[in-house]
Amino acid sequence: MEVQCLRVISESVTCDAACPHCPYHGGKRRAEVDQFDFQRFKRARQFALQSGAVAMEIDAKGDPLLGEWTKIYQLLSEAGEDFPQIGLITPGKGILEEQDSFLNLIGWHLTNLTLTIPHHDPKKRKALLGLNLDYKSLVSYLRDECHVVVRASCLLSQQGISSPNEAFDFIHWCRETGIQQVVFKEIEIPEEGMDQNIASWCRENALELDFQENWNFENPGHAVFYVNSLVEQNHVRPVFVFPWGETVYDIDGVNVVFEKSEKNYYGKFIRFLVLSGNRLYARWESEGTIIF
Numbered sequence: 122m123e124v125q126c127l128r129v130i131s132e133s134v135t136c137d138a139a140c141p142h143c144p145y146h147g148g149k150r151r152a153e154v155d156q157f158d159f160q161r162f163k164r165a166r167q168f169a170l171q172s173g174a175v176a177m178e179i180d181a182k183g184d185p186l187l188g189e190w191t192k193i194y195q196l197l198s199e200a201g202e203d204f205p206q207i208g209l210i211t212p213g214k215g216i217l218e219e220q221d222s223f224l225n226l227i228g229w230h231l232t233n234l235t236l237t238i239p240h241h242d243p244k245k246r247k248a249l250l251g252l253n254l255d256y257k258s259l260v261s262y263l264r265d266e267c268h269v270v271v272r273a274s275c276l277l278s279q280q281g282i283s284s285p286n287e288a289f290d291f292i293h294w295c296r297e298t299g300i301q302q303v304v305f306k307e308i309e310i311p312e313e314g315m316d317q318n319i320a321s322w323c324r325e326n327a328l329e330l331d332f333q334e335n336w337n338f339e340n341p342g343h344a345v346f347y348v349n350s351l352v353e354q355n356h357v358r359p360v361f362v363f364p365w366g367e368t369v370y371d372i373d374g375v376n377v378v379f380e381k382s383e384k385n386y387y388g389k390f391i392r393f394l395v396l397s398g399n400r401l402y403a404r405w406e407s408e409g410t411i412i413f
């Protein structure tokens with residue numbers, strides 16, 4: 122089996138942000154999961170490494186920085202030597218509020234820090250994230266003090282980034298802000314049983330990425346985002362292709378990838394192994410993909 126990354130869902134917490142596609146936002150706290158099992162984490166790590174993983178990423182159902190920082194510290198210090206790339210995903214509010222603790226406990230272990238940022242326009246950002254942070258200060262702190270590569274994770278949506286021109290503007294805003302990598306993502310069309318308001322927002326706002334490669338989609342979204350029309354413009358340089366088919370671009374000095382939803386992908390490569398609730402899956406909490 123070939124694997125890119127081990128994603129560790131550290132715990133179930135809440136989030137200060139309020140992304141409309143997310144069930145963990147706005148103070149909604151999920152039922153607590155089992156006590157985190159560090160033995161299971163060790164096994165998952167071994168499994169990922171023996172399957173070729175080069176990265177580990179810490180995530181949560183919510184903002185991992187609203188959980189216990191000592192647990193994150195333990196995860197990072199146990200795995201820090203194993204994986205060349207170590208990342209954490211957060212909207213970022215907790216970093217600005219606790220800069221010294223962040224640097225001491227977490228920052229210096231990381232190679233990459235992913236900020237959830239839905240738009241470059243402050244009004245749209247506020248509407249889609251529920252937060253407006255001082256990104257200039259945050260990014261310069263992360264780069265200069267913590268020495269991490271800063272990545273923006275941006276969901277493509279009808280209400281957010283919905284056209285190649287907007288994507289260009291977002292990329293340019295990232296470059297000016299000091300953000301070095303951008304991941305544009307497709308909305309995951311929700312499973313049955315999800316909160317109906319969230320499910321309808323996702324269905325109404327989904328954008329499908331246009332490139333086909335080896336992906337097999339039976340349920341296209343409501344609109345298509347033409348990645349290829351970006352490539353036709355001068356400033357875009359394809360750099361390499363991931364084994365599962367996505368191309369990584371250099372767009373005006375920013376490292377950019379357009380990430381398809383994993384739901385309908387199958388192939389010999391697993392992009393993320395997911396350790397959640399002390400179980401290891403080949404997809405985020407999908408029982409049908411359980412490994413152990």
Ligand code: SF4
Nearest residue numbers: 136138140143146183
């Ligand atoms: S930042 Fe992440 S966890 Fe928080 S509301 Fe947005 S998607 Fe959900």
